[in-house]
Amino acid sequence: MAKPRKVKLPGGPSDKARLERILRVDHAGELAATQIYAGQLAVLKGTAEEALIREMAAQEHEHLKAFEQLLVRHRVRPSALSPFWRVAAFALGAGTAALGPKAAMACTVAVEDEIAEHYASQLDDMPDGQDKLARLIAKTRDEEIHHRDTGLNSRAEEAPAYRLLYAAIRKGCKVAIKVAERV
Secondary structure, eight states: OOOOOOOOOTTOOOHHHHHHHHHHHHHHHHHHHHHHHHHHHHHHTTSTTHHHHHHHHHHHHHHHHHHHHHHHHTTOOOOTTHHHHHHHHHHHHHHHHHTOHHHHHHHHHHHHHHHHHHHHHHHHTOOTTOHHHHHHHHHHHHHHHHHHHHHHHTTGGGSTTHHHHHHHHHHHHHHHHHHHHHO
């Protein structure tokens, strides 16, 4: 069954502008993900969770590298707030890890839930002619879902104040996504 054609509304962003937003925000998100895991590793180095976090971090580095290459290929500037994303994400990773391994995994669950939803939305609104990008985003989304499941399997829901932590981190991600698309 063919995918239904998207209807472009008058005044909406052009395909080029949509592509720029996608690349900018996805690069910022993957940059932040690498820094979250770096923060977690700074605190949880030498623990039983270290290998698991390193494995997820390695995938995030691959995602980041792919989006960096796309920024260059399409001549899209990264988010002007990249230095802020680095610091804030590292602090989020280190801060949740300081609460314990389950809180670090709760952070992973919240972030990856929001990012998987974000990537699914992008796939629904992909500019025409971007099949290769759509495949990358779908693959990345699937790996983010795997990270979320890893967090859940690592007893994230047993973290202190899990529901509050989860909700706050997801809300922060939503705001960061909206800002990174444009700035």
